[in-house]
Amino acid sequence: MTTASDILSTPYPSYHRPLEIAQKWTRSGNPQERSEAVTLLRGLSDKYPHALAIGQELVLALLESNQLPEAQQLLEKLQTRFKSLDEETLCRLGRLSKEFADRQAADLLAARQRTEQLVRDAQRQLAQDAEILKRELAASSDALAAQIADSILRRNAA
Numbered sequence: 001m002t003t004a005s006d007i008l009s010t011p012y013p014s015y016h017r018p019l020e021i022a023q024k025w026t027r028s029g030n031p032q033e034r035s036e037a038v039t040l041l042r043g044l045s046d047k048y049p050h051a052l053a054i055g056q057e058l059v060l061a062l063l064e065s066n067q068l069p070e071a072q073q074l075l076e077k078l079q080t081r082f083k084s085l086d087e088e089t090l091c092r093l094g095r096l097s098k099e100f101a102d103r104q105a106a107d108l109l110a111a112r113q114r115t116e117q118l119v120r121d122a123q124r125q126l127a128q129d130a131e132i133l134k135r136e137l138a139a140s141s142d143a144l145a146a147q148i149a150d151s152i153l154r155r156n157a158a
Contacts, residue, residue, distance in 0.1 A: 004040035015048045026061040037061045052082050056089040063095060071096055
């Protein structure tokens with residue numbers, strides 16, 4: 001397989017052909033190719049900082065590689081570097097926001113489920129403790145009633 005360093009070391013008249021290769025790798029679904037795409041796009045971004053297409057493709061590669069914080073940082077740099085962003089870059093910004101929101105929703109759901117389980121466990125433990133206390137109270141009441149009855153019987157016998 002051709003690697004990112006092979007492509008970056010090969011002279012090309014423009015960034016278009018290497019970008020096409022990176023796009024193919026980004027969309028391949030193969031984690032190794034996606035990783036190579038990120039490496040290639042980083043190199044292309046350094047070489048062609050004026051090309052928004054490279055930056056937005058790098059954002060996509062980072063999103064596809066589940067590197068959300070890095071994608072967010074790059075999007076912020078692109079917003080600073082370019083006065084107006086193309087539709088693809090704006091879509092990446094929207095996707096990033098959605099990815100973060102989805103993660104937060106999943107985290108909240110997991111926290112809610114853990115909390116509900118803790119409440120059920122606490123309720124179960126409370127019910128068990130209440131049963132133990134009822135038995136202890138019943139035993140204490142029986143012992144006290146026996147003492148009172150014994151005391152009454154002694155007084156009546158005397």
